[in-house]
Amino acid sequence: MGALNWFILLVTHPLEFKSLLQFYLYHEQNRDIKALKEHPTSGWDRESMQRCWAFLDKTSRSFAAVIKELEGDLARTICLFYLVLRGLDTIEDDMSISDQVKQPILRSFHQHTVTPGWKFDGCGPKEKDRQLLVQYDVVVEEVNRLNPDYKAVIIDICHKMEIGMADYAHKAATTGIIYLDTIAEYDLYCHYVAGLVGEGLSRIFSVSKKEASWLGDQLELSNSMGLLLQKTNIIRDYREDVEQKRFFWPREIWGAYGFAEMRDMCAWEGREGAEAEDIKARATWVQSGMVLNALGHAVDALDYLRVLKNQTVFNFCAIPATMALATLELCFMNPDMFLRNIKIRKAEAAKLIMRSTNPREVGLIFRDYARRIHAKANPKDPNFIRISVACGKIEQWNEQQYPSFVRFINDKPFLDPRDARTRTVGLNNQLKSELVKKSRPESIRADVAANGVNGSDDTTSDMLKHIGGALAIVLSLAGATLFLAIRYMGSTA
Amino acid sequence: MSSSKEVYIVIGGSGFVGRHIVQQLLDRGDIVSVLDIVQRHHDVPFYSADITDQSQVAAALRKSGTTCIIHTASPPAGLKDEALYYRVNVDGTKAIIAAAVETGIRKLVFTSSAGVVFDGSDIIGADERLPPPRVPMDAYNDSKAKAEAAVLEANGKGGLLTVALRPAGIFGPGDRQVMTGLYQVYERGQTHFQIGDNTNLFDWTYVGNVARAHLLAADKLDASPLPLPPSNPEKVPASLDEVPPLSEEETSLIIYPLSSIDLTTGYHRVPTSDARPLGPYVTPPHNAERILSAFKDPNPGPSSRPVVRTRFDAFSPHSLAESKLLDSSKSPLQVAGQVFFITNGEPCYFWDFPRTVWHHLDKYFPGHRKGRGIFTLPKLVGMAAASASEWVGWLIGKEPTFTRFKVTFSCATRWHNIEKARRVLGYEPQVGVEEGVQKMVEWWYAEYEAGSHRTAH
Numbered sequence: 001m002g003a004l005n006w007f008i009l010l011v012t013h014p015l016e017f018k019s020l021l022q023f024y025l026y027h028e029q030n031r032d033i034k035a036l037k038e039h040p041t042s043g044w045d046r047e048s049m050q051r052c053w054a055f056l057d058k059t060s061r062s063f064a065a066v067i068k069e070l071e072g073d074l075a076r077t078i079c080l081f082y083l084v085l086r087g088l089d090t091i092e093d094d095m096s097i098s099d100q101v102k103q104p105i106l107r108s109f110h111q112h113t114v115t116p117g118w119k120f121d122g123c124g125p126k127e128k129d130r131q132l133l134v135q136y137d138v139v140v141e142e143v144n145r146l147n148p149d150y151k152a153v154i155i156d157i158c159h160k161m162e163i164g165m166a167d168y169a170h171k172a173a174t175t176g177i178i179y180l181d182t183i184a185e186y187d188l189y190c191h192y193v194a195g196l197v198g199e200g201l202s203r204i205f206s207v208s209k210k211e212a213s214w215l216g217d218q219l220e221l222s223n224s225m226g227l228l229l230q231k232t233n234i235i236r237d238y239r240e241d242v243e244q245k246r247f248f249w250p251r252e253i254w255g256a257y258g259f260a261e262m263r264d265m266c267a268w269e270g271r272e273g274a275e276a277e278d279i280k281a282r283a284t285w286v287q288s289g290m291v292l293n294a295l296g297h298a299v300d301a302l303d304y305l306r307v308l309k310n311q312t313v314f315n316f317c318a319i320p321a322t323m324a325l326a327t328l329e330l331c332f333m334n335p336d337m338f339l340r341n342i343k344i345r346k347a348e349a350a351k352l353i354m355r356s357t358n359p360r361e362v363g364l365i366f367r368d369y370a371r372r373i374h375a376k377a378n379p380k381d382p383n384f385i386r387i388s389v390a391c392g393k394i395e396q397w398n399e400q401q402y403p404s405f406v407r408f409i410n411d412k413p414f415l416d417p418r419d420a421r422t423r424t425v426g427l428n429n430q431l432k433s434e435l436v437k438k439s440r441p442e443s444i445r446a447d448v449a450a451n452g453v454n455g456s457d458d459t460t461s462d463m464l465k466h467i468g469g470a471l472a473i474v475l476s477l478a479g480a481t482l483f484l485a486i487r488y489m490g491s492t493a
Numbered sequence: 494m495s496s497s498k499e500v501y502i503v504i505g506g507s508g509f510v511g512r513h514i515v516q517q518l519l520d521r522g523d524i525v526s527v528l529d530i531v532q533r534h535h536d537v538p539f540y541s542a543d544i545t546d547q548s549q550v551a552a553a554l555r556k557s558g559t560t561c562i563i564h565t566a567s568p569p570a571g572l573k574d575e576a577l578y579y580r581v582n583v584d585g586t587k588a589i590i591a592a593a594v595e596t597g598i599r600k601l602v603f604t605s606s607a608g609v610v611f612d613g614s615d616i617i618g619a620d621e622r623l624p625p626p627r628v629p630m631d632a633y634n635d636s637k638a639k640a641e642a643a644v645l646e647a648n649g650k651g652g653l654l655t656v657a658l659r660p661a662g663i664f665g666p667g668d669r670q671v672m673t674g675l676y677q678v679y680e681r682g683q684t685h686f687q688i689g690d691n692t693n694l695f696d697w698t699y700v701g702n703v704a705r706a707h708l709l710a711a712d713k714l715d716a717s718p719l720p721l722p723p724s725n726p727e728k729v730p731a732s733l734d735e736v737p738p739l740s741e742e743e744t745s746l747i748i749y750p751l752s753s754i755d756l757t758t759g760y761h762r763v764p765t766s767d768a769r770p771l772g773p774y775v776t777p778p779h780n781a782e783r784i785l786s787a788f789k790d791p792n793p794g795p796s797s798r799p800v801v802r803t804r805f806d807a808f809s810p811h812s813l814a815e816s817k818l819l820d821s822s823k824s825p826l827q828v829a830g831q832v833f834f835i836t837n838g839e840p841c842y843f844w845d846f847p848r849t850v851w852h853h854l855d856k857y858f859p860g861h862r863k864g865r866g867i868f869t870l871p872k873l874v875g876m877a878a879a880s881a882s883e884w885v886g887w888l889i890g891k892e893p894t895f896t897r898f899k900v901t902f903s904c905a906t907r908w909h910n911i912e913k914a915r916r917v918l919g920y921e922p923q924v925g926v927e928e929g930v931q932k933m934v935e936w937w938y939a940e941y942e943a944g945s946h947r948t949a950h
Contacts, residue, residue: 160766163774163778164772166775167772167773167774167775168772168773170773170775171773183761184761184764184770185770185772187761187762187763187764188764188769188770188772189772191763191764191765191766191769192772195763195764195765196766199765199766214797214799217797218797218798218799219765219766219767219768220763220765220796220798221798222765223763223764223765224763227763292758292759293759293761295758296755296758296759296761297763299753300763303798303799303801306801307799307801371692374691374692374842374845375691377845379845379848379849379851379852380852384845384848384849384852385757385841385845385846385849385926385927385930386757386758386759386927388841388842388845389757389758389839389840389841389925389926389927390758391842392694392839392840392841392842392908393753393758393839395694395840396618396694396840396908399617399618400618400803400806400910401801401803402803403617403618403803403805404617405617406805418614418615419614419615419617420610420612420614420615420616420617420619420623420626421617421618421619421623421805423623423624423626424620424622424623424624425805475627475628
């Protein structure tokens with residue numbers, strides 16, 4: 001950003017100015033893949049890998065930065081995984097290639113990817129990632145250098161995805177059916193193009209031993225991660241996709257509100273009057289139905305993030321997920337989405353990158369967006385109560401995994417005396433200490449030490465004092481209030 | 494044990510929940526009779542009795558040949574007569590227990606209320622370990638808590654097995670409280686007022702789900718008791734280390750992941766490469782049959798998802814050991830002598846439920862509501878206004894409709910954890926909040942058209 005832009009931001013959005021400034025000041029790249037000490041894992045010392053890194057920067061708008069920060073050889077592996085799938089996707093997307101030519105290339109892409117020297121210059125000149133395929137031999141060379149376990153995952157996922165893409169491309173080319181009919185079909189399409197990426201990533205994480213060996217078997221959670229991100233993009237990109245005659249929204253959702261074609265949902269553009277208002281309202285209910293459908297993956301995504309152990313893997317997965325929630329919130333009840341490309345603001349993105357560092361924080365980010373979505377919900381929307389329940393599920397997740405009555409003050413746990421759940425812990429501790437007193441007085445210290453919240457004698461007794469004191473205050477206040485209330489009630493009766 | 498057919502009596506079987514229980518028992522072909530003070534249906538044997546009179550109850554139990562009591566009777570919440578609550582709920586329940594022991598009844602299922610743990614402050618994902626507050630909310634909840642304690646204490650007396658259920662926010666066809674109140678607000682044109690910021694989650698439970706939980710509890714009450722791990726009965730554990738580890742049966746109850754409750758949000762199974770539809774394939778994959786049948790399997794069995802718990806979780810090893818340390822004679826994973834929260838498992842933000850109801854009413858009364866924006870009162874302002882309203886009511890000698898209790902009620906977070914009911918009772922809600930509201934409003938409007946609302950009150 002130029003100085004003028006910074007100045008304008010400072011005047012018009014001072015809070016965003018602050019976020020962005022902090023981002024540029026404090027957010028450092030954790031890893032420099034070009035550094036000499038990183039060469040053994042980043043492969044920067046090879047020209048072919050340097051070219052691959054350059055392709056990553058060119059082809060990926062949002063993923064390049066998070067991929068490069070991954071630890072050890074994960075960054076290089078996932079960079080190549082990304083490029084392989086980007087190459088496949090470019091061929092699938094290219095409408096200038098006939099179905100006859102496209103089918104065999106798609107269906108053997110996993111073999112091309114390991115065939116030294118393979119490259120492809122048949123993409124149309126308009127295809128923005130055409131160059132990646134023209135020089136695909138560098139990707140092939142680097143894929144073949146990968147640890148065989150990583151390579152096997154990449155090739156297996158590529159194989160599965162190419163079949164799905166070829167099937168859908170063939171269907172569109174031969175039947176003329178352009179819409180996905182049901183939500184189940186929509187889910188399956190998203191599974192092919194994004195859910196499989198999730199499966200592949202989890203398996204790569206497991207192979208790297210940086211994550212649990214069973215993570216690769218968590219197919220449902222992995223797919224949900226992919227589906228959350230993909231569905232969010234599909235919602236946001238409505239206008240762009242419709243203009244390019246790509247239709248991903250399932251008819252089961254938009255057909256229910258009286259639309260015959262997907263483009264009809266923006267037919268209110270530039271018009272006024274009751275009819276335009278009606279179209280706009282119905283389009284908004286469709287939009288809300290799409291957001292509801294995407295929100296259905298949010299709790300799975302949180303469950304997935306909750307079991308990650310490696311910080312760089314966590315950031316890699318969490319940042320796109322929080323961005324997705326922010327984007328869903330931006331789209332929800334926003335008619336502009338039907339007219340143009342909308343994006344979350346830079347400062348908001350910067351804030352999310354800085355905050356998405358642990359599952360508790362990410363849970364709170366999800367909850368904040370859920371509340372903002374809910375605040376915009378409209379009782380006239382047929383999805384109204386469903387949105388409420390879906391947002392409630394995110395709230396429930398937070399309380400189950402990170403109960404809010406456990407606070408941290410100077411890194412010491414402290415139980416909120418105003419929260420009913422503290423009664424449970426307080427009561428149990430009290431009963432337990434009575435039990436211990438009765439049976440074996442000499443073991444009090446040992447027992448408290450063994451069972452305290454963080455296992456340390458001092459903090460436990462400190463905490464009990466806090467709770468006890470706070471409880472006493474609360475109870476006496478409650479008693480006083482009750483006394484006054486009774487007198488008051490007595491006088492009114 | 495349960496090979497001979499159970500004979501049920503539903504005490505309070507003419508009431509809202511009671512009638513749904515009777516209906517579900519009839520639907521599955523069970524023998525059931527009703528004990529109540531008024532008779533509203535004539536499809537089952539009816540016994541009129543004062544439940545505070547042990548001899549009257551015992552006579553009805555003998556005459557009906559009852560083996561299982563389902564006790565749902567209680568005056569409705571919100572009455573002024575506090576003594577009535579204690580007489581019916583506490584004395585009545587004690588008399589029923591005594592009559593059950595006297596006549597050798599085997600099972601007693603008691604309808605308690607989630608309100609027994611509510612004291613006006615937030616209830617956030619509470620589980621059954623939470624004790625009732627030391628300062629009770631009101632006479633209704635206090636009397637329910639005392640009745641519940643009596644029921645649980647009676648477990649094992651003279652061979653009687655007892656269990657208590659705590660439903661939260663019951664609604665549905667037959668309801669005379671929630672729907673009446675919401676309609677009054679609608680009729681007065683006050684639906685655009687909101688107190689608080691509406692970020693408080695609230696549990697609502699469809700009456701049919703509550704009834705089903707009662708049937709499950711009755712069925713499971715005498716299922717072979719959970720074998721407790723071998724422990725020396727002479728030696729009561731004095732510390733967590735001495736609590737014996739979970740038995741195999743106990744472990745099997747808590748080890749599998751629970752599925753998400755998707756009744757209202759809609760269930761769509763996430764496709765994976767191991768379980769998915771086949772899609773528009775050109776040539777089917779080699780494992781086509783396996784992945785398709787895996788996807789379509791209605792009972793896919795417990796998934797491999799990890800079960801992640803914190804130590805504060807009621808089913809964490811730490812908490813289970815703690816429960817047993819406090820009372821080594823029973824396991825929180827058994828049915829008899831236990832209490833269970835029963836909800837729809839899909840809490841929503843407080844004001845969204847009434848708004849959904851009002852939106853349904855708009856279909857029947859088109860044009861009644863003006864399209865007004867929501868007017869939000871902060872809780873403090875609401876409290877002050879409610880105090881003023883109570884004072885005015887006192888001055889002019891009329892019952893105020895806007896009270897501090899209502900403000901507290903609408904600003905509190907109140908949702909409960911139903912994992913215990915799901916794992917131990919096998920309870921799963923059958924009707925979601927959305928469908929339930931629809932059923933309730935349809936029923937209510939049919940009654941409204943028939944003009945029966947005025948006569949019912």
